Amino acid sequence: MAMLDHLALGFSVAFSLQNLLYAFIGCMVGTLIGVLPGIGPVATIAMLLPITFHLPPTAALIMLAGIYYGAAYGGSTTSILVNLPGESSSVVTCIDGYQMARNGRAGAALSISALGSFFAGTVGTIIIVLFAEPLTLMAQKFGPSDYCSLMALGLVAAVVLASGSVVKAIAMVFLGLLFGLVGTDVNTGAQRFTFDIPELSDGIDFAPIAMGLFGIAEIVVNLERRMTRSGAIKVSSLWPTREEIRQAIPAAIRGTGLGSILGVLPGGGPTLAAFSSYTLEKKISRNPGKFGKGAVEGVAAPESANNAAAQTSFIPMLTLGIPSNAVMALMVGAMIIQGIQPGPEVMTKKPDLFWGMIASMWIGNLMLVIINLPMIGMWVKLLTVPYRFLAPAILLFCSIGAYSLANSTFHVYQVAIFGVMGYIFSRLGCEGAPFLLGLVLGPQMEEYFRRAMLLSRGDPSVFIQRPISLGLLIATAILLLLMALPSIKRAREEAFQEEEG
């Protein structure tokens, strides 16, 4: 019953007053940014990285995780009430959620989405507990060449499942890897690309890059468009009818299942899960015509799916140290800032952090139901704050946060530089997420690559001689080949067009 012991340890850590407080703060902030359109979880976590620097590691990670799944909750509120998705993962909820609200069922839609999310979050947490240990044990058998291949697979898969051009995304990964190499070479002590700037000798700090690329660039892109807001629909009773519950339950279960699977995949995550589960519901429904007119399933399934995926996307990050999307890359960054090298050792060497974080996710999900349902009116009011007030405030917190990293304005200027870079990336249709994944994995990947080559006496065939490494590389190659097939390419493009539209 080692699993129960682990959970008991986890809950004892998570129920400490400090960790409860940070879980609560994380959930509140997550809900807040989920409600506010134009600022997503990636940008927010990036901006809060400097603050977590001053917290103990467990509290920091608990708070960041709360922001992530809190945003998935909060995003649904605005989708249902004002037809504005707060997050990309809630875009599909708009379709039927807003129609339900117009039919006078706003309260029911909110309850179904919150309870569906809570159910999915619970299942997601259980799945993490079940899979964490076997995966960790497996990962501990990995040699340097296996790790290198695993990272290659993770990076390629993340790219394939991201939207946009595959070649451009791969180029962004390599650019990220290169930026990750800035600083002192660990093996020889040589200075690489530091331009004699002492602040760069430890590498480019992760937080200012993330803040610039995601935070600043997002604000600038939002400033370019005029944002209009429509009035919110009044919420009456929160209780769904028996008929609505009967329709919602199977859909929530299917959404949870699909979301849990898609969350684990590299490049997957809440957005992909929500879209896929909506499509699934529409396909298996006996009455597909009702979708788009306020179908209960169209709310229950994607809302459960995005939350399940938000939970299970922690699995590859926690067990293997491989981030599967941009938010997980930021979590890896936060761990490195705290002096924790993500990977299979985290579970064995820091069990309190590992299990405490998992337990806190379940507690956080419970908190979110409470934060979201009774306090719904407060969140809706927030929607009326115009963006022209928010943008300077966000920039200000970013700048002060960057300064506080090392009490130096060097980081503030770095934020400005990477903001410009992020803006150029977004104008050229290059995604920031692959860059961030490359940046996070770059130093480790080089380390494993060099160690593998040293052990094999410079023979690159070591990567295909070890069975684990070979299998991973074959999987990588298959993924890349699949992308080149015309039929899959077309289907992928269509899927992402739907997403953007």
Added chain:
Amino acid sequence: MNRLLSKDFLSGVMFIAFGLVTLYFGRNLAVGTPVRMGPGYVPNMLSYILLVLGLIIAGFALLKGGEPVEAPQLRPIVMVTIGIIAFGLLFETTGMLPALVALVLLSSLGGTEFKLMEVLGNIVVLAILCIIVFKVGLGMNITVLNGVW
């Protein structure tokens, strides 16, 4: 001409430029051998891969054309960047308050609507908030106004 201004062609050029820059600045790093790699081995390898990918992207864009790049609106990005740099400069010399005023003012000028009274109100609210959160709450070592607080 349209092909030269497509998103794909320009991003290809950007990757090529990055590859050349890293090759140039990495030219003094010892490459070493595959067994004992020097500090320059991996950067060099990555730079060459980036160059090739950039050439592929730019080449395809020239042959097939692509989505044209939207004309950038310069005001938001320029004002925001100037705002952050001004914040950095003023923070060091005069303290947080003047830096805050400059950043909020400049970045508000980057938006589509600018009403002076609103911005002034925003400055006052944010100044109070920042002092409470960062100076009093988190107890950070920040100078609010140089020589005064």
